[in-house]
Every structure is written in structure tokens, then in C-alpha cells.
Amino acid sequence: MIVADEKSLPEILDMIKDCNHILVLGCKGCVTVCNVGGLKEVQILASALRIGRKKDGRIVKVDEEILERQCDPEYVAQIKDRVQNYDGVVSLACGVGPQFLSEAYPDQHFFPAVNTKFFGGAVAHGIWEERCAGCGNCIIHNFDGLCPIARCSKSLMNGPCGGSSNGKCEIDKEILCIWDSIVRKKMASGQLNDLLKVMPIKDWRTARDGGPRKRIKEDLTK
Amino acid sequence: MSNDLKSGSNLEKVLRSGHFAFTGECGPPKGANIEHLKEKMHPLKGNVDAVNVTDNQTAVVRMSSWAASTIMVQEGIEPNFQMVCRDRNRLAMMSDILGVYVMGIRNMLCLSGDHQKFGNHPESKNVYDIDSLQLISLAKKMRDEGKFLNGEPIDVPPKIFIGAACNPFADPFEFRVYRLAKKIEAGADFVQTQCIYNMKKFREFMKMAVDMGLSEKCYILAGVTPLKSIGMAQYMAKMVPGMDVPNELIQRLKGAPKGKAAEEGIKIALEQIEEFKEMKGVSGVHLMAIEWEHRVPEIAERAGMLPRPKV
Structure with a gap:
């Protein structure tokens, strides 16, 4: 699977600094399996962003959602009716997700909340290692x-x-x-x-x- | 080994005529300071058969090895141009091989190269398009078949004496002699080993190499680096991967009179060279006097390596 890692909160807060209403969008694919972009992580990041912005004195409204996969137009289409309601969408998918979203919704801003690292797997609970270079x-x-x-x-x-x-x-x-x-x-x-x-x-x-x-x-x- | 010279380099001729070879090493400067480079290379002139010119060694950026090698040629010193696989893809490698040949360079040492993580630009992308064995085979194909990797003919093929490195002290020890055999199969004409300190292990390694007939197919030069201080010995032992410095040697340096550790280091190197002269399968010594080029004439003299043969 594709293994990703969290970006730091200050980096994500900086990306969304001009937004007042955002969507944090998870993915049930690889990033759920490697505990970085599933429903639980969507909820944690959404809370952290709300708290971070509150501390800054600039409230942000954050909605939470998760798609079956962000690398498939069929699932990406599921947010068609509401995607324009936001000032920006924070994607917790691997690097593929925000790109499929950007291609499907050219007028919206998509921000990556994770760093996509490698093709690999879990060798122990909480430890992932690279195995394939995709040559x-x-x-x-x-x-x-x-x-x-x-x-x-x-x-x-x-x-x-x-x-x-x-x-x-x-x-x-x-x-x-x-x-x-x-x-x-x-x-x-x-x-x-x-x-x-x-x-x-x-x-x-x-x-x-x-x-x-x-x-x-x-x-x-x- | 056939009778025709492959490159006509001095090193090849010295080895071919059965002399015990003696090579040195010179790291290019961290800048375009040509005077500094000349100052470092001149003590080697006439005291060794060829001088290795390192290629951004330890992944620290320096004057390019081909440029420094070219200057060496102009100064009447024979370079052994080093090329690592870290920084060049196959296009750059082949074009640099042609370029150095035109500039009069006749020896080339093919290396994987230290990983850039060790160096002063760890942020850089590494290349490793091909590995050191494949680089050997590439140089051989260019020389012997007169072809590029893609099979196209070369208009005047580069006649290079092809070298490889060998570290008998890295793991897994049992595989090291086979890796050497592979390098020879790929086309290595000569091999220079990593700095040897653990003589017992090296004797064991050489016995295997001789038994496998490797020293009949390729010239093996034993690597010697004099230990300049106790600190250097400890650093080599602990910090340099694949380096084997036995504790007895460190103790011997510690036992030297105050201010005499460097002299003790030279004595150890001289004892090693004496043994290598007699060791079956060893065709010469590669002296890597790191940032100690000015001591090479003295070491060469005391090791009985002078005068160098004129062939």
C-alpha cells in the first residue's frame, strides 16, 4: 500500500489561513490502513484546526467527511453538490487524492494534509517500511x-x-x-x-x- | 592476461612488467585553488606509479576528479581517475570517459561512491543509474568492443585501464571474495583494496582470492593508510563503516612515546608494506596518505619503494 505521514499542524494552518469554512476529507484506502487519513484522523485534524484557529482568534468552520477512495472519479463525484460551499478542502489522502479532486473541481482549492512517503507495509504495530520503488x-x-x-x-x-x-x-x-x-x-x-x-x-x-x-x-x- | 597493453598507462606497464606497484592518492581541493592542488600532488611525483584522484569523496563537493586528473597529466603525474555512480547517469559516465581519455587520462577506478547522506549536501538526489560493477562492464565494452551501451559504434574508443575497489572487511565477509570475482568478471584489470589494518583477516581473504585464481586474472593492490594519531585510529574504528581497526593497533599507538604516535603509525604502515611485498597474490600497494601527501616521499623511501621503475 501507499504509506503516508502527517504534515505538521502549523503547516496545515498556514495553508488554510485565508479560509473561513473548510472541509477535511479522509480516504478509506491506504491512508486509513496506515492510520493517517481515516475517519479517526479526519476527526482529530478537524478538532486540531478548530482549536488552532480559535487560539489565533480567527474561528474556522470545519466539516468532516470521508470518501471510499479519493483516487477514483466515481467516489470523488460524491461531493459534487457541496464542494463549492467551502473556501478550501484539506485532503488526508495520499498525493493522488488532492490531484483527482483538483482535476474534478478546478475552481476549488485542495490542500494536502499528509506527506506521501512510499510503497510498503506495517512490520509491527505503528511501524511501516518501504518495500517497493515502483520501477x-x-x-x-x-x-x-x-x-x-x-x-x-x-x-x-x-x-x-x-x-x-x-x-x-x-x-x-x-x-x-x-x-x-x-x-x-x-x-x-x-x-x-x-x-x-x-x-x-x-x-x-x-x-x-x-x-x-x-x-x-x-x-x-x- | 594477454600480451597487448589495454591502455598503455604507466600503471599498467609497471604491473605488466612484474614490478611491485605503488600508487598514491590525492583529494582535489574544496574550491578552484589550483595552486593548492599542485602543492598537494607534487610530493607524489616520481614517488608513485599513479595517483588516485578522488571523486567528491565522502560526498563532499570538491573540484571535479576529471579536471584535477587533467591538471595532473599536465604536471607530468599519471592520474588514476576515480568515478562514482552516485552523481552521474550512464550518459554522463560515457561522455566523461571519452572526455578524460582525450585529455590523456588512462586509468579509471570504478566506485559506487559514498552515499550523499554522509556529505555536505545530504539534501541532494542520488543517481545510481548503474552500479560499480556495471560501470566496470561499461568501460570494458567501450574499450574492447568500441561500442556505447546501446551498441552504437564509438569513433575512437577510449583505451582505459580499468580499476575497481574491494573492501575485504565489510560484511558479509564470506561474500567479499565473490564480489571481487564478479568485478573481475565484469572487466576489472586491477583492484585497490580498502585500508587494511586487520592483517589476519586480510591474509585469510587473500588466500581465498589466490585459491580461486583471482590474482591470476587481475592485479590486486593492498590499501594502506598510515594512522596519524590515536584520534584518527579511534575515528576509523568507530565511525567509518566497513573499516576494521583492531584494538591492538590502537593500543600500540597509545603506547608510543608522547608526540610519537604519527611515527608509530608510519612504522605500522611500513611493516604492512613489507609483508605485502611477500604476500602471494598481492601485486602492489595503494598508499592513501589522507591529507598527508607531503609525507609520501619519506614513506616511499623508507618502504624501499624508490626509485619507481621506468617502463
Whole structure:
């Protein structure tokens, strides 16, 4: 899923400083699962904005709502009849949400309340980690299911760099050296030979480097 | 190794003729101060076979390694131009390889590069379009096939002596010799190791490399950095990832008479060089006298490395 993180309250208050009536809009997709943009977070942010503005001596009226998904025109259309009632809409969806909203309602102002961080999952309660870089051409079967593109700080394809130390990455002792994990997994299964061939140079056209991407599933477009 | 020279560099000729090679290192200045650069490089002239010119080492921005290497050529010193994968995509790499070749540069060391998080611009975007092994194979393709990565022919291919780095002390230790083997398979003609302090571990590593026949396919130069102080030794031991400084060495420096730690550091380096001269599979020493270039003539002399062979 897409994992996001809260923006600071002062930053959001600054975004809405010219608004007197706003909508805080959550999303039931990924951001609900990673506890940043679900109904509960909508309510908390709405309260915090009311309190923050009250302290400032400028009351703001805040409505609360959540959509099934903000990355789908069908659900975005559900606020069509009331979206123009607001001076601005604060979206708690990932970066996709406020863009779909902006495209659907060009006259309205949409503000992002979260920072979209990565594709990943929860490794423990309250802890999420990156797993995928969305390069558009998955090769993890070569590395026992572990991705060096997303998880090695240098996206190395041919083994650990000289900074790998005690299973940790040179840039931060909290970051796993994924190459250490790949090598140990291959050694344990007696398949180290798999890692001895030089990996071909990657074609990045399938990644963001090839320009903004689009997926078309022909049978659904007819 | 075939009889034809791959690049005709001095370093290649020294190694090919069976001499024990001796390379040095010089970090370009943090500015366009050409006098400072010349001041740093001149003690190396005639005392080493080639000088590594670092490429924004520790991710701190400095004068570009190709420009500093070019100045070195003009000053009659042979550079070993370093290129890291952190700052260039494949287009920039190939064009820089052509550019440095035209400027008379004949050795190139292919490196991943320190992550920008360590440096003085940690906010920067990293590139890592290709990795250091793939950079080796790219340089080899350009030289031996006379082709760009896309297969198009190169009008006058760059004949470069291709180097790689090797850190026997990083983890997982068991994989390190295989990573070296991969670099050789990719096309490395010579390898310079990370600074060696743990001799026991290095002997073990070299035995594996020799047993696998790697030293027959590629020249291995052992990395030596004299410890200038107890503080430097402790910093290397604790703060530099992948560096293995045994406690005995730190104790030895501590045991030196007051004000003599640097001399003790040089003695340790000289003892190491003596051992490397005899060590099976080791073809030379790479002396990284960090910000101590002016001490290189003395170290070279005391190590019995002078005069350098004329080949």
C-alpha cells in the first residue's frame, strides 16, 4: 500500500489561513490502513484546526467527511453538490487524492494534509517500511524475493557495497543492509551461485525516469 | 592476461612488467585553488606509479576528479581517475570517459561512491543509474568492443585501464571474495583494496582470492593508510563503516612515546608494506596518505619503494 505521514499542524494552518469554512476529507484506502487519513484522523485534524484557529482568534468552520477512495472519479463525484460551499478542502489522502479532486473541481482549492512517503507495509504495530520503488519491471525473483532497488540505499544490483556492517546499512544503523539479507538467504539455501553472475544494466524507462506513467487494460476500455 | 597493453598507462606497464606497484592518492581541493592542488600532488611525483584522484569523496563537493586528473597529466603525474555512480547517469559516465581519455587520462577506478547522506549536501538526489560493477562492464565494452551501451559504434574508443575497489572487511565477509570475482568478471584489470589494518583477516581473504585464481586474472593492490594519531585510529574504528581497526593497533599507538604516535603509525604502515611485498597474490600497494601527501616521499623511501621503475 501507499504509506503516508502527517504534515505538521502549523503547516496545515498556514495553508488554510485565508479560509473561513473548510472541509477535511479522509480516504478509506491506504491512508486509513496506515492510520493517517481515516475517519479517526479526519476527526482529530478537524478538532486540531478548530482549536488552532480559535487560539489565533480567527474561528474556522470545519466539516468532516470521508470518501471510499479519493483516487477514483466515481467516489470523488460524491461531493459534487457541496464542494463549492467551502473556501478550501484539506485532503488526508495520499498525493493522488488532492490531484483527482483538483482535476474534478478546478475552481476549488485542495490542500494536502499528509506527506506521501512510499510503497510498503506495517512490520509491527505503528511501524511501516518501504518495500517497493515502483520501477515498473519487477526483478525480485533474482534476489530471493527481496528488492535491492527499493531497499539498498544505492540500489545496487550486484551485491553489498563496502559500507555494509553487521547486517546494517552504512547510512543508518537502523536500516537493514538488504544485500546482507539476500546473501545470507542464498548462502543458507546453498544457492550463492545465483548471485555470481553480473546483473544486466537496468532499463529505467518503465520507472518514473521514462516520464509519467499510464496503464491501459484494453478489455476494460471498450 | 594477454600480451597487448589495454591502455598503455604507466600503471599498467609497471604491473605488466612484474614490478611491485605503488600508487598514491590525492583529494582535489574544496574550491578552484589550483595552486593548492599542485602543492598537494607534487610530493607524489616520481614517488608513485599513479595517483588516485578522488571523486567528491565522502560526498563532499570538491573540484571535479576529471579536471584535477587533467591538471595532473599536465604536471607530468599519471592520474588514476576515480568515478562514482552516485552523481552521474550512464550518459554522463560515457561522455566523461571519452572526455578524460582525450585529455590523456588512462586509468579509471570504478566506485559506487559514498552515499550523499554522509556529505555536505545530504539534501541532494542520488543517481545510481548503474552500479560499480556495471560501470566496470561499461568501460570494458567501450574499450574492447568500441561500442556505447546501446551498441552504437564509438569513433575512437577510449583505451582505459580499468580499476575497481574491494573492501575485504565489510560484511558479509564470506561474500567479499565473490564480489571481487564478479568485478573481475565484469572487466576489472586491477583492484585497490580498502585500508587494511586487520592483517589476519586480510591474509585469510587473500588466500581465498589466490585459491580461486583471482590474482591470476587481475592485479590486486593492498590499501594502506598510515594512522596519524590515536584520534584518527579511534575515528576509523568507530565511525567509518566497513573499516576494521583492531584494538591492538590502537593500543600500540597509545603506547608510543608522547608526540610519537604519527611515527608509530608510519612504522605500522611500513611493516604492512613489507609483508605485502611477500604476500602471494598481492601485486602492489595503494598508499592513501589522507591529507598527508607531503609525507609520501619519506614513506616511499623508507618502504624501499624508490626509485619507481621506468617502463
